Amino acid sequence: MEYLTTHLLFNLALLIVLLFLCFMWVKRFKGFQYYKKTALFYCIASIVLCFLFSYRISDSIVLDLRMVPYVIGALYMRFSPILGLLIIFLRAIHGIDYGFYFVLCYYGLFGIISWFISPWFLRQRSNHRILISTCFTILSSISLIIYLEVLDQSYLMFDFFIAFLIVLPIGVAMLSFIIEMIEKYHLLYQQVLKTEKLEAVEQMGAAISHEILNPLTSAIGFTQLLDEESVESRKKIQYLSIIKGELEAAEQVIKDYLTFSKPQIESVEKLNVNEELFRLLKFLEPLANINSVKLLTKFSAKVYLDGDRQKFQQCFINILRNVIESLPNGGDVLIETECTQKNIFIIIKDSGLGMSKSSLKRLGEPYYLTNGKKGTGLGIMVAYSIVRAMGGTIDVKSEIGIGTTFRFSFNRIT
Structure with a gap:
């Protein structure tokens, strides 16, 4: 003979596995904005599972672990009306008898109680919520035992006591504890996201303000010099040239930021990759010579x-x-192109100092530079944004003392 306790322990194992799967689904695919919808699905699916694996004592008595998801959903999410109606409907499928009427009254009463105490329950501390939900389950279990005692099921009362006064409360306590841990994880996750966003905004603000204030301060200084009557016309032309250069530098910072924040590809045309790379290498040749590269x-x-x-x-x-600029002692930089039937690869290798794993992870962040000079760090960020806007990908590998390799991949056209 299969004992009720064994059957309910199997039910509890199913509920824990289902909760784990729902949590992984939310975390991996949907995100925590779908948390409440997933919780409703979990409660409904759990109740259905409990009915599918219910334990029938007689034609009118069907026992299972439906109270566990009901208590969790009613107290934590205020789903008592929906879950109560679902339980009554599923019990009606088993038959309209005195067991059905007991379920109707039982979940009607506990549904009203849980609906009114749920707001108070949610204001309690985490440990208190676990204790309250467990005590609530014990009270409901006692009422079930009294009902079974009235029906003169005394030969099974020891099994009932173990099942409803131990398995049922422990099941609710375990699920409550898991839910509290998920809630704490969710809050921590939100705080980390908020902190990262604020940090990025602070870094970006510091970077841009620093790079814009420098040329503007210089431009203001030379503007004040222009107001002096003793300034020669030749120097005025020189000052105006410096002011123009400083304002153009500030404008370039703003353009870089706009390109990073919204990298629009305005005009799409067929580009010969080799020719474009040759053209920009000619432009960078003086900078390379200065740095012995x-x-x-x-x-x-x-x-x-x-x-x-x-x-x-x-x-x-x-x-x-x-x-x-990241090669302080000079060195070689190899620019290579490869192609397959579908993709074009542009590979840039240097013989520099290389980067550590932590530096590699930060590559592309605002105000983070690898060339050891002051600046906004927008150059790499803009490059990353442009590559993404053109449907490409970037893979960076680096080893300390060996060098760094950038590997860009784009879709090839014929």
Whole structure:
């Protein structure tokens, strides 16, 4: 003979497994904004499972662990009307008898009680909520035992006591504890996201304000010099040229920020990758010579991609400038292209100092530079944004003392 306690322990195992699967589903695919919907699905699915694996004592008495998801859903999510109606409906499928009428009265009464105490319950501390939900379950279990005693099921009372006064409360306590842990994880997750967003905003604000204030301060200073009557006309022209250069520098910072925040590809055209790279390498050659860096090339046959010429050049100028400036003692930089039937790969390798794993993770963050100089760190960020806007991907590998390799992948066209 199968004991009720054994049957309910099997029910409890199913409920715990289902809760774990729902939590993983929310965390992996949907995100915590679907938390309440998933909780409702869990409670409904759990009640249905309990009915499917119910324990029938007689034609009118059907026992299972439905009280566990009901208590959890009623107290934590205020689902008592929905779950109560579902239980009554499923019990009606088993038959309209005195057992059905007991369920109707039983869940009607506890549904009203749980509805009114739920707001007070949710204001309690975590440990108190676990204790309250367990005590609530014990009270409901006592009423069930009294009902079974009235029906003269005395030969099974020891099994009933174990099942309803131990298994049922422990089941609610376990699920309550798991839910409290999920709630704490959710709150911690939200705090981490908020902190990361605030940190990014602070870093971006500090970076941009620093880079804009410097040229503006310089421009204001030379503007004040222009007001002096003793300034020669030749110096006025020189001052105006400096002011123009400083304002253009501030404008470039703003343009970089706008490109990063909303990298729009305005004009798409067929680009010869090798020709575009040759053109920008000529532009960067003086900077490479100043830093004692030798630019090497290893290009494959002609390859083409669809993209914005200006944005493409801006992306790789930013990357190569950063690579060149990050070689304090000079060295070699190899720019290589490879292609397959579907993809084009642009590979940039340097023989520099390399980056640690922590530095590699921070690459592309605001105000983080690898060239050891002051700046906004927007150059790499803009490059990353442009690559994403053009449907490409970036893979960066680096080893301390060996160097860093950037690998860009784009869709190839014929």
